[in-house]
Amino acid sequence: MDKDAKHKASMEKQKSNVDASIAAADTEQSIVLLLTGNGKGKTSSAFGMVMRAMGYGQRVGIVQFIKGEQLSGEELFAREHLPDSDFYQMGTGFTWDTQNRQSDIEAAERTWAEAARMLQDPAYDLVVLDEITYMLSFDYLDEAQVIKTVQARPEHQSVVLTGRGGGSGLQTLADTVSEVKEVKHAFRAGIKARKGVDY
Numbered sequence: 001m002d003k004d005a006k007h008k009a010s011m012e013k014q015k016s017n018v019d020a021s022i023a024a025a026d027t028e029q030s031i032v033l034l035l036t037g038n039g040k041g042k043t044s045s046a047f048g049m050v051m052r053a054m055g056y057g058q059r060v061g062i063v064q065f066i067k068g069e070q071l072s073g074e075e076l077f078a079r080e081h082l083p084d085s086d087f088y089q090m091g092t093g094f095t096w097d098t099q100n101r102q103s104d105i106e107a108a109e110r111t112w113a114e115a116a117r118m119l120q121d122p123a124y125d126l127v128v129l130d131e132i133t134y135m136l137s138f139d140y141l142d143e144a145q146v147i148k149t150v151q152a153r154p155e156h157q158s159v160v161l162t163g164r165g166g167g168s169g170l171q172t173l174a175d176t177v178s179e180v181k182e183v184k185h186a187f188r189a190g191i192k193a194r195k196g197v198d199y
């Protein structure tokens with residue numbers, strides 16, 4: 001067989017495999033996604049889904065469990081394009097160096113209350129819980145409670161969880177788990193975080 005014929009045969013085989021898998025995946029249901037790992041691309045992927053959902057006129061709820069040191073483009077976007085009730089950021093109270101564990105826990109619980117509200121409201125088609133993994137690894141929130149609330153969500157609502165170190169509890173809960181692997185990051189070459197790309 002010449003190269004072109006070989007390519008054609010291999011593409012035909014691939015297409016029939018893909019078509020068969022598409023036909024087999026016929027269950028209509030909402031899903032839970034976990035985006036974890038050390039590479040860049042977790043929050044930006046979550047916001048890619050926000051854009052998709054909004055493109056179809058769906059309602060999205062976003063809760064960010066960590067306040068970045070600087071303002072982010074996604075925060076600006078959300079504040080401009082979403083009603084106040086659909087975007088919540090933990091804000092002050094949380095510190096990486098955990099100088100005041102008690103105030104961190106209060107902030108985490110206050111933020112979780114917003115997430116839980118969205119997870120119980122059928123008006124939301126997509127709920128993003130950005131950086132929630134840290135609340136569980138620091139033990140600021142009860143993992144069993146988070147899992148139970150996500151499982152009890154309205155039937156058509158999908159949920160995206162992001163953050164490094166998403167463990168076995170969240171992996172079991174999620175239908176789709178992606179671990180973003182760092183192969184290279186510009187930061188390591190001394191390149192400064194960039195507006196519109198990193199924040």
Ligand code: ATP
Pocket residue numbers: 038039040041042043044045162164180182185187188193197198199
């Ligand atoms: P992004 O928001 O860009 O999708 P992320 O959500 O995957 O990133 P986080 O751990 O939340 O990653 O980090 C957010 C910020 O840290 C972003 O500015 C991102 O570019 C940067 N960052 C992500 N991964 C790395 C890395 N491996 N080394 C250095 N900086 C990183």
Ligand code: MG
Pocket residue numbers: 042043044131162163
């Ligand atoms: Mg992130």
